[in-house]
Amino acid sequence: RPLPLSYMVFDGPALQPPLVFLHGLLGSKGNFRAIARALVQRSGRKVLTVDARNHGESPHSPVMSYEAMSLDVQRLLRQLHLPKCVLVGHSMGGKTAMTLALQQPDLVERLVSVDISPTESVTVTDFQAYIAAMRRVSIPARIPRSTARRLAEDQLSPVVQVSAVRQFLLTNLVESEGRYTWRVNLEAISHHLAKIMGFPVFHAPYPGPTLFLAGSDSPYISSEDYPEIERLFPEAEIQYIPGAGHWVHADKSQEFITAICNFLL
Template identity: 60%
Template structure:
């Protein structure tokens, strides 16, 4: 029976950019055992070198994602902007530690611990979906930490569409792989077992990139139990009374329903300088569906 793993992001496009002339620092921490300590967790991250006089760009992935979701875009951003670029695994995701606390407050605290440690304040904070909610909360709580904010296809209003995610978690937990099978065979078995619930082949293929082998057994790395327990809270956003005064871009997929026109008034209440821009022919994963349009929009906003 499978243990747990990271997943999600569904990359549907690539940038094809050559590697930037910069060094990458990758730090990975082993998953802890249900840490409920309110202190920040030591997140796994990759930092690409760039000009230290400019605010760094920090990417936050969505639910079940990881820092690798932004690998191509991060490298292209270094080339196009000359800035340092940081990609981060959220708690309970990727190579970051696990915790029984999956709240946005806790994820914001993790970043408040990491960013000053790396000397990346203030930064340009870019968050997709769950990462967008973490980014919004951090900007509202600590506006001096965030020089500019980009929120990708999510809003601070209501419940996120995503009732199917609970079914995905259940299906992932139920996957059964015999011991001592080759990785290629394990992938085929998981793909077949997930197909009755995860209909989109591209989603399944993304999930399968996160299948890992540990001591001869295959496992998922995301903390599925905790995310399942807290899914309702993850799909909402904590009520906020303050506002973030800095420049803000809400970048929405033209084919997505995550940000509705009825959300705009609350967006502008919390983020008075917000621009709301739509990327045509993109779904919820704007950066994967239309990577060049995503890059152009972000670079225009930075300019």
């Protein structure tokens, strides 16, 4: 059963299909706020940023699969009366976008998969360790937010050694009635992590224009993935942004925005 997703709209004057951004694992719609504003200015198109199920302000569910997340986005497109869109998905959001394009190609004018391929990601990811570390965090009730954040960061740091990654994970720390919790559904995500790291089986390709936009310093799209990319996305272009890691849009935001705008031409 598709869920009603939380989303933000950044309005633009252009009549072309809007861009719909789908974030990665443990992310949220706020990850693309600055990018969305810049793309409205550069392209004129409306931009939506969306919280996936079990993330951000969207509902929680024990079900976590790309087929289910695709149906959630399809429900949102119908709700907003959008017959077509440009799907831009990072990591988990990229696999959701690819799934939707392969299931319902008529809904997708163009597709951008950011630093993820339609293959298994198990060997290149640290997310299992991150989730386990987040689940172990313990914070006393009714302390200042700054103190809670510092305590959470101290507890994450032995496992999550890159400061930028810790700050990204800490965007999920929220306070409710004096208690601090993670707004992501770590239980459901942990239970389905193997499925999230994989990708569904498809036989019919998506025929539309597709951009695989990768970070040159990231292992998530390699030459070993090219045959499967070409099989499922025969019109695909693969582009690497120099000096960017897995979070391409955060590491090299201007280059990322320019690559998206060039793809829209």
